[in-house]
Amino acid sequence: MKEMTFGQYYPTNSPVHKMNASVKILLVIAYIVAVFMVDYYHFLGLLACLFAIVIATVIARVPFGRMLKSIKGVIFLVVFSAVLQVFFNKQGTPLWEGGFITDEGLLTAGFITMRIVLIVLGASLLTLTTSPVELADGIEFLLYPLKYIKFPVHEFALIMSIALRFIPTLLEETDRIIKAQKARGANFESGNIFKRAKALIPVLIPLLISSFRRADELADAMDARCYAGSKVRTKYKKTTFGLGDLFGLLFFAGLIVGVVYLNGFYLYPYLVA
Amino acid sequence: MQIVAKDLTYIYSEKSKSLAVRAVDGVTLTIDEGEFFGIVGRTGSGKSTFVQHLNGLIKVGKDKGSLKIGEFDLTDKDCDFMALRSKVGMVFQYPEAQLFAETVFDDVAFGLKNFYPELSPEETTERVKTALTLVGLNYEEVKEKSPFELSGGQKRRVAIAGVIVTRPEVLVLDEPAAGLDPVGKRDFIRLLKELHKTFVKTIIIVSHDMNLVSENCSRAVVFDKGKIALSGTPKEIFSDAKKVAELGLDLPVTAKLTNDLKDKGIIIDSDLTTDDFIQKYLRAVKDKGGAL
Ligand SMILES: Nc1ncnc2c1ncn2[C@@H]1O[C@H](COP(=O)(O)OP(=O)(O)OP(=O)(O)O)[C@@H](O)[C@H]1O
Numbered sequence: 230m231k232e233m234t235f236g237q238y239y240p241t242n243s244p245v246h247k248m249n250a251s252v253k254i255l256l257v258i259a260y261i262v263a264v265f266m267v268d269y270y271h272f273l274g275l276l277a278c279l280f281a282i283v284i285a286t287v288i289a290r291v292p293f294g295r296m297l298k299s300i301k302g303v304i305f306l307v308v309f310s311a312v313l314q315v316f317f318n319k320q321g322t323p324l325w326e327g328g329f330i331t332d333e334g335l336l337t338a339g340f341i342t343m344r345i346v347l348i349v350l351g352a353s354l355l356t357l358t359t360s361p362v363e364l365a366d367g368i369e370f371l372l373y374p375l376k377y378i379k380f381p382v383h384e385f386a387l388i389m390s391i392a393l394r395f396i397p398t399l400l401e402e403t404d405r406i407i408k409a410q411k412a413r414g415a416n417f418e419s420g421n422i423f424k425r426a427k428a429l430i431p432v433l434i435p436l437l438i439s440s441f442r443r444a445d446e447l448a449d450a451m452d453a454r455c456y457a458g459s460k461v462r463t464k465y466k467k468t469t470f471g472l473g474d475l476f477g478l479l480f481f482a483g484l485i486v487g488v489v490y491l492n493g494f495y496l497y498p499y500l501v502a
Numbered sequence: 503m504q505i506v507a508k509d510l511t512y513i514y515s516e517k518s519k520s521l522a523v524r525a526v527d528g529v530t531l532t533i534d535e536g537e538f539f540g541i542v543g544r545t546g547s548g549k550s551t552f553v554q555h556l557n558g559l560i561k562v563g564k565d566k567g568s569l570k571i572g573e574f575d576l577t578d579k580d581c582d583f584m585a586l587r588s589k590v591g592m593v594f595q596y597p598e599a600q601l602f603a604e605t606v607f608d609d610v611a612f613g614l615k616n617f618y619p620e621l622s623p624e625e626t627t628e629r630v631k632t633a634l635t636l637v638g639l640n641y642e643e644v645k646e647k648s649p650f651e652l653s654g655g656q657k658r659r660v661a662i663a664g665v666i667v668t669r670p671e672v673l674v675l676d677e678p679a680a681g682l683d684p685v686g687k688r689d690f691i692r693l694l695k696e697l698h699k700t701f702v703k704t705i706i707i708v709s710h711d712m713n714l715v716s717e718n719c720s721r722a723v724v725f726d727k728g729k730i731a732l733s734g735t736p737k738e739i740f741s742d743a744k745k746v747a748e749l750g751l752d753l754p755v756t757a758k759l760t761n762d763l764k765d766k767g768i769i770i771d772s773d774l775t776t777d778d779f780i781q782k783y784l785r786a787v788k789d790k791g792g793a794l
């Protein structure tokens with residue numbers, strides 16, 4: 230369970246790592262928008278997006294292996310939607326006389342697969358180059374305007390960063406409790422779905438209890454250090470807007486323009502011609 | 503049941519080159535029935551990983567050596583792990599974290615019902631009662647209580663009762679005395695010794711407390727980076743103070759005193775238990791005519 234890599238921080242101290250987290254979040258959103266702006270079957274647009282994310286990955290000095298690993302997490306989704314398209318898309322012309330696989334089905338499958346992969350790559354580049362704390366800070370900054378409608382932005386960000394911080398702890402704890410109950414003969418692997426759900430009770434209850442205990446301890450520790458909420462808090466790390474951020478903004482603005490431009494080129498007729 | 507490990511190896515995250523950790527590295531070790539066996543070593547040396555093999559919580563990988571416990575061959579694909587786990591009980595650090603049921607009775611009965619679903623209610627009650635009594639709790643007093651309203655020490659006893667209720671022949675304990683006060687610790691050791699006189703034939707204890715080891719263990723091994731660095735009786739293990747320090751361990755008080763006295767020219771050859779040490783010491787004093 231500890232071997233999950235999706236979204237693990239990979240520090241290399243590259244220009245991308247040094248960028249402002251809020252800017253990076255905005256850029257990833259822009260990037261995802263760009264991926265969705267590519268019209269159906271305009272693969273050149275997708276290639277442009279791929280090109281952009283590859284460049285960003287190279288600059289970030291994140292190994293491509295790490296990026297590809299994150300795709301593993303969504304492989305089921307990708308295969309599932311591709312299979313669905315290939316076998317059940319009835320539009321377009323069949324590939325062979327009376328066949329049930331159409332050219333449009335194949336194209337759509339390829340297109341959707343690329344789209345999902347590109348989005349996952351973008352999201353994981355963000356989490357690989359931004360530590361959870363920075364991420365939470367970035368989101369807090371972006372949500373700042375909501376303060377004016379009395380939304381507790383700071384508290385929300387705090388909850389988020391605490392949750393992020395405790396995910397590994399929780400996984401470890403789960404692992405330990407599962408082992409302890411297995412040693413007492415608990416069986417999580419066989420039986421029907423109800424049996425299995427029931428078998429989880431001896432894991433979930435201790436987990437819940439230890440989480441409450443941890444929450445209590447954390448609250449005490451925060452009290453002891455005079456944590457008093459958002460009103461009086463300043464930041465340890467001041468957010469800045471640097472040259473890298475400016476460059477990033479220009480780069481992704483260029484991507485969006487490029488995608489719009491490439492939407493004008495419909496390649497498929499040339500491919501079959 | 504005799505425990506025989508040959509060349510046992512375990513690697514975490516084996517597939518990843520950067521994350522792979524050789525937690526257990528070619529361990530060959532025999533633990534005989536009836537031993538009170540100690541496993542020590544600095545933090546991260548692979549003790550927990552090793553002992554989790556003993557009831558199949560960690561499976562022996564292909565080409566990762568062999569492990570036999572009595573009749574059970576853990577390298578075998580068809581090994582009956584349920585039967586094994588009923589014979590080899592495992593107490594983890596902070597075992598009270600495993601409590602979950604509404605009443606102490608239900609919690610202790612959990613393992614029993616898993617391993618022996620055919621047991622009659624009377625038999626179940628009898629066994630739960632025996633287990634709770636063995637760990638020093640008053641059955642009538644606690645059986646209906648929620649495990650969560652007990653004190654820390656009581657919780658730990660309930661958790662241990664929940665393991666020994668199936669009458670394991672081998673009891674493995676991974677740092678069971680952590681977080682206990684001195685009195686709690688003493689009571690706990692007493693409990694282990696009591697259990698050792700009953701159906702529990704072999705006790706294997708992982709501990710950072712060298713006094714506990716020298717005082718109680720018939721034999722012990724020292725783990726270092728997944729390998730066995732030293733093995734033998736406590737006396738043999740703690741005879742080389744320098745080596746022990748290199749392995750990141752302390753000496754038990756009796757071994758320290760033995761060394762200090764040796765510097766003063768007094769040789770005491772004890773097995774490092776307090777009782778034996780004191781006896782030998784008093785004899786040495788007498789031999790010198792009481793002039794020390
Ligand atoms: N689930 C895991 N995933 C990856 N590595 C692990 C895991 N559990 C332990 N390790 C690593 O394996 C090595 C041995 O760990 P192990 O827990 O067996 O040591 P230990 O001797 O029990 O230490 P301690 O005295 O601190 O309990 C350590 O380097 C540890 O970091």
Ligand SMILES: [Mg+2]
Binds near residue numbers: 676
């Ligand atoms: Mg350990």
